[in-house]
Amino acid sequence: MKHIYTIAAFAFLLISCGGKEQTVEQVLSEGNLENIRAKRSEIEEKQVAISKQLKLIDEKIAELDDSKKLPLVTTVSAKTENFVHFLELQGSVQTKENIVIFSETSGILQDVYVKEGQHVSKGQLLAKIDDGGLEQQVSQSEIQLALTKTTFERQKRLWDQKIGSEIQYLQAKSTFEAQEQAVNQLKTQLAKAAITAPFSGVIDDIITEQGSVVSPGQSQLMRIVNLKNMYIETEVPENYIKSVVEGKDVKVEFPILGTSVDTKIRQASNFINPANRTFKVEVAVPNKDENIKPNLTAKLKINDYTSENALLIPLSIISENANGEQYIYVISNKNDKGEATVNRAIIETGKSQNDVIEVLSGIENGTEIIKEGARSVRDGQTVKVIKY
Structure with missing residues (x-):
């Protein structure tokens, strides 16, 4: 339309000048430099006048054409979807099972049977501490235990036959039980010299090297994970x-x-x-x-x-009023030109995930919601919906 007005105005100026005015072709064919320059100045003046008139015409058209004033918006339809929210x-x-094994007895770390990164089973022997002759003491105590046991068993048989005194029987029994407890105590102490895996895992770190002196409850031997x-x-x-x-x-x-x-x-x-x-x-x-x-x-x-039927909308289009209520803009009465009326809808929302949020109330499935341009419209305004 703008080009039509330009041509019409130019034609009007040509007609208004009558038939006396020479054409550009005529001036150029004469070869007179002064006339050519004069013709150029004349055309420039006409061009400026036409531009001013076109500007006035465009301003009047913009004033009278309401369709150009309508804000352009895009919309999205609210729809129910399967919604899975994650915290x-x-x-x-x-x-x-991640522990540091400590020494339970004092002595020299005599042998280390494993290395870092090695897989071990529960109960497997990992290292041994020098027992300081404790194993020999156990052997001697076991010999003494065997003797006291034999003595006790013989004395018991005699006592069952009512032979001998009760005090002899009780002394033999007491001696045997005391020796048995002594052997068990020595064995428990000896077992502390053998370091075994408390569970199956991997030797993560050998903390104390073989040959080092260790103390109970203080020396860290190795870590098992x-x-x-x-x-x-x-x-x-x-x-x-x-x-x-x-x-x-x-x-x-x-x-x-x-x-x-x-x-x-x-x-x-x-x-x-x-x-x-x-x-x-x-x-x-x-x-x-x-x-x-x-x-x-x-x-x-x-x-x-x-929720299998959650009504989801983009999180970015939600606004909040002075009362703390959340709202969005929806459209109604849209015609075939895409012109529609804006309505503010107060909504109640639920959980959000990424860039969407669930609407619990305020709109229905299929409601057309303003997406792009939602921040620049107002309730009751007429807008034009465009599609990308």
Whole structure:
């Protein structure tokens, strides 16, 4: 339309000048430089005049054409979908079988039978401390025990036949029992010199080298870790106490490893920490490849809410008024030109996940909601809906 007005105005100026005015072609054919320059100045003046007139015409058109004033918006339809919400927390990997083995007796660490990284079985001999002749004492005590046992058994047979005195029988019995306890005590002491694996696992660190002098309760010998029975412990806010329970599905991600595993909550604490109003949950971690290590940082996604028919809308289009109410803008009475009326809808929302949020009330399934341009419209305004 703008080009039509330009041509019309130019033609009008040409007509208004009558037939006396020379054309550009005529002036150029004469070859007179002064006339050519004069013709150029004349055309420039006409061009400026036409531009001013076109500007006035465009301003008047914009004033009279209401369709150009309508704000342009895009819309999205609210629809029901399957909605799975995850509570995202952070935790670290733990194991109940991760201990440092201490010496239980004093002496020289005579032998170390394992090396770092070695897999061992429960009860396997790991190291031995010099017993200082305790094994010989046990052998001698066992010989003495055998003698006191024989004496006691003979005295008992005599006593059963009413031969001999009761005091002889009791003395023989007492001597045997005392010797038996002495042997058992020596054996217990001797057993402390043999370091065995308390559970199956991996020798993570040899702390004290062979030949070192060790003391009971002070000398750390080695660390043993079981990487099979791993778990993650994390703290959950108390308002999730009804939804985060034993058996809930959990997705565990390990950012360092770039892997994730699907597991479940195996224990939820019944105690709420009064200091931070949280309770602890324990999540089992399968570790067949043994690449998950203790104290490794993990991200937990706990499925605390699921709805098969949740009404979802983009989180970014929600606003809040002075009363703390959440609202969105919807459209109605849309015509074939895409022109529609804006209506403000007060809504009640539920849980959000990523960039969507569940609407509990305020709109229905299929409601057309303003998406782009929602921040610049007002209630009752007419807008034009466009599509990308």
